Amino acid sequence: MRLIRTNNGVPKYAILSHVWEEEEVTMGPIWQKIDTCCIDKSSSAELSDTINSMYRYYRKAEVCYAYLTDVRSDVFSQSFDFRMCQWFTRGWTLQELIAPETVIFFTKDWEKIGTKASPQETLTEITGIPSGDLLSRADLRGMSIAARMSWAARRKTTCIEDRAYSLMGIFDVFMPPIYSEGEYTFIRLQEEILKVSNDYTIFAWEDKSSFSSATSPDMS
Numbered sequence: 001m002r003l004i005r006t007n008n009g010v011p012k013y014a015i016l017s018h019v020w021e022e023e024e025v026t027m028g029p030i031w032q033k034i035d036t037c038c039i040d041k042s043s044s045a046e047l048s049d050t051i052n053s054m055y056r057y058y059r060k061a062e063v064c065y066a067y068l069t070d071v072r073s074d075v076f077s078q079s080f081d082f083r084m085c086q087w088f089t090r091g092w093t094l095q096e097l098i099a100p101e102t103v104i105f106f107t108k109d110w111e112k113i114g115t116k117a118s119p120q121e122t123l124t125e126i127t128g129i130p131s132g133d134l135l136s137r138a139d140l141r142g143m144s145i146a147a148r149m150s151w152a153a154r155r156k157t158t159c160i161e162d163r164a165y166s167l168m169g170i171f172d173v174f175m176p177p178i179y180s181e182g183e184y185t186f187i188r189l190q191e192e193i194l195k196v197s198n199d200y201t202i203f204a205w206e207d208k209s210s211f212s213s214a215t216s217p218d219m220s
Contacts, residue, residue, distance in 0.1 A: 015061040017096040017103075019069060019087050020158075048176050054092075055169020058099035066096070066105045073107040082113065088126050091157035091166040097127070098134065098151075098170065127151065140170060145193060146201035164189040172196065 058064060071081040082105075087093050097103060103116035116123065120131040127134070129151050133143060140148065148170055157163045164185040165177055173192040178185070193202060 010060070012062045014063045014065060015058055015100070016065050016067065017058075017087075017093060018067040019090055019093065051165050051177050052168060052174045055095045055099050058096050059169075061100050063102045063104060064096060064100035066093075066103055067108075067110070068105055068113075069108050071105075071107045071113065073109045073111045073113075078107070078113055081107075083122070083126055089154065089156055091152065091155045091163050094152055094155055095166065095169050098129070098140070128153075141172060141197070144201045145171070145197060145199045146204055149202065161185040168192075 066087060068082070068085050068087050070087075071078060071085050097116065100116075104112060105114045107113055117135060120134070123129070123134060124131050133147075148167075151170075152163070152167055155163075155166075157166060159179060160182055161177065161179050167189060168174060171189070171193050173189065173196060175188055175192050181188075190202060
């Protein structure tokens with residue numbers, strides 16, 4: 001007897017977004033398979049492929065569940081906690097907010113408190129991203145480089161190199177990750193952007209809090 005595979009399509013899937021804490025993220029009795037479980041970080045080839053594909057993984061997901069570990073469930077704390085949530089300050093979560101069509105936010109107790117579509121005004125105020133850009137499924141290349149850079153300006157990453165790698169999907173560029181070149185990684189990102197774009201607003205945008213170059217967002 002032979003088994004013939006007739007469907008090569010990728011099944012529908014949900015994806016998880018969270019900010020690292022000391023404890024593993026759980027949902028009741030179900031342990032989520034987050035990236036440390038799924039990526040062989042000892043393999044440079046697998047690490048490179050995963051980092052370069054991350055935006056696509058989130059964009060093709062049916063839904064993204066954003067677990068906000070520092071947002072309490074009680075109604076008196078939710079609004080303040082949501083605005084101050086560290087999830088909105090991290091470099092990698094920018095693409096995890098923008099790429100999926102649907103993002104559902106949960107408190108630390110896994111209580112649903114909103115989606116990317118609502119409350120729009122609050123999300124725009126927190127992120128600086130206009131609601132139209134936040135909800136649009138259009139190609140990001142239609143938006144200026146300066147605008148996209150500004151979205152990342154106040155976000156932080158643990159590794160300095162990740163401030164560039166976390167933006168590759170947003171700028172639709174690819175480059176091998178090298179976790180030893182420090183600030184030069186962002187220069188490489190700029191060079192890759194200029195290879196595929198004639199939008200020179202990359203030179204017009206300036207973040208005075210940045211320490212590396214006039215076009216580098218402060219994500220260190």
